Amino acid sequence: MNIIVLIKQVVATTNVKLNPETGTMIRDGVESILNPFDEYAIEEALRIKDKLGGKVTVVTMGPAQAKEVIRKAIGMGVDEGILVTDRALAGSDTWATAYTLSQVLKKIGDYQLIITGKQAVDGDTAQVGPEMAACLDLPMIAWVRKIEEITESTIRAQRLMDDGYDVLESPLPALISVVKEINVPRLESLKGKMRAKKHEPATWGVADLPDFDLIQVGLKGSPTRVMKTFTPQRQYNSEIIGGEPPQAAASLYQKIKAMNIVNK
Numbered sequence: 001m002n003i004i005v006l007i008k009q010v011v012a013t014t015n016v017k018l019n020p021e022t023g024t025m026i027r028d029g030v031e032s033i034l035n036p037f038d039e040y041a042i043e044e045a046l047r048i049k050d051k052l053g054g055k056v057t058v059v060t061m062g063p064a065q066a067k068e069v070i071r072k073a074i075g076m077g078v079d080e081g082i083l084v085t086d087r088a089l090a091g092s093d094t095w096a097t098a099y100t101l102s103q104v105l106k107k108i109g110d111y112q113l114i115i116t117g118k119q120a121v122d123g124d125t126a127q128v129g130p131e132m133a134a135c136l137d138l139p140m141i142a143w144v145r146k147i148e149e150i151t152e153s154t155i156r157a158q159r160l161m162d163d164g165y166d167v168l169e170s171p172l173p174a175l176i177s178v179v180k181e182i183n184v185p186r187l188e189s190l191k192g193k194m195r196a197k198k199h200e201p202a203t204w205g206v207a208d209l210p211d212f213d214l215i216q217v218g219l220k221g222s223p224t225r226v227m228k229t230f231t232p233q234r235q236y237n238s239e240i241i242g243g244e245p246p247q248a249a250a251s252l253y254q255k256i257k258a259m260n261i262v263n264k
């Protein structure tokens with residue numbers, strides 16, 4: 001089975017800073033890592049390969065330094081990596097990213113399963129996976145916490161829900177996004193690290209992608225517009241309600257009622 005795992009290089013902090021002019025993320029001077037959720041996606045792909053054979057390829061869209069996350073994936077045991085990088089892609093939003101990655105998948109052609117992480121810890125939208133499934137007209141199972149059964153032509157998986165899980169079955173090819181409950185990602189092996197050092201991923205620009213529509217990418221082509229960014233101000237007003245518990249509870253109830261957030 002040929003499995004494609006989408007991986008993203010993210011800033012190693014959840015305290016993301018945005019450029020107030022362009023609304024884009026400031027990445028300069030911030031350490032970058034492999035998106036933690038994508039490690040679970042890689043691990044699951046490697047486990048499926050162990051069972052069914054085949055090949056695991058990672059694809060990332062980003063600047064040249066995103067090769068680092070490909071090397072980490074190679075160190076974990078992935079077969080090969082593709083970096084998609086081009087100045088024309090700068091400023092792309094999630095839709096433009098999904099469009100570009102889906103064109104990459106069209107070029108690869110021979111795959112049965114695409115795995116993404118649940119979300120990227122910097123952008124945090126969880127949109128790229130579902131948008132790609134839409135672009136490629138593929139079935140998608142989001143938030144997979146366990147693959148119950150997978151063959152060359154079908155997958156049955158548990159989708160994590162707030163109150164339990166659903167069991168969904170889909171024909172392949174399909175796209176799944178995985179949550180951290182699915183497995184424990186392996187560390188890079190010494191042999192893998194040696195291979196990763198020598199590995200030069202394939203690097204594709206937009207000119208390498210057939211029928212690529214430049215109008216749909218970059219800051220201009222992205223349908224999202226960041227109009228304004230700000231940090232919400234938090235206000236903490238605390239008050240200690242004294243007295244015996246029954247009176248304190250009654251007093252608290254009256255205060256909450258006065259706030260108009262309860263009906264009775």
Ligand SMILES: Cc1cc2nc3c(=O)[nH]c(=O)nc-3n(C[C@H](O)[C@H](O)[C@H](O)COP(=O)(O)OP(=O)(O)OC[C@H]3O[C@@H](n4cnc5c(N)ncnc54)[C@H](O)[C@@H]3O)c2cc1C
Binds near residue numbers: 226
């Ligand atoms: C107007 C606008 C301009 C932007 N400009 C820039 C910019 O100039 N530079 C920039 O870096 N970001 C930019 N961004 C952010 C960029 O669009 C997102 O980082 C990107 O689309 C992924 O979205 P996300 O981080 O929410 O990922 P999610 O949707 O949360 O990611 C889910 C999963 O999709 C996969 N995935 C996500 N992104 C990639 C990727 N790039 N390659 C491979 N797999 C991936 C991973 O498996 C990941 O776990 C911009 C966003 C907007 C709205």
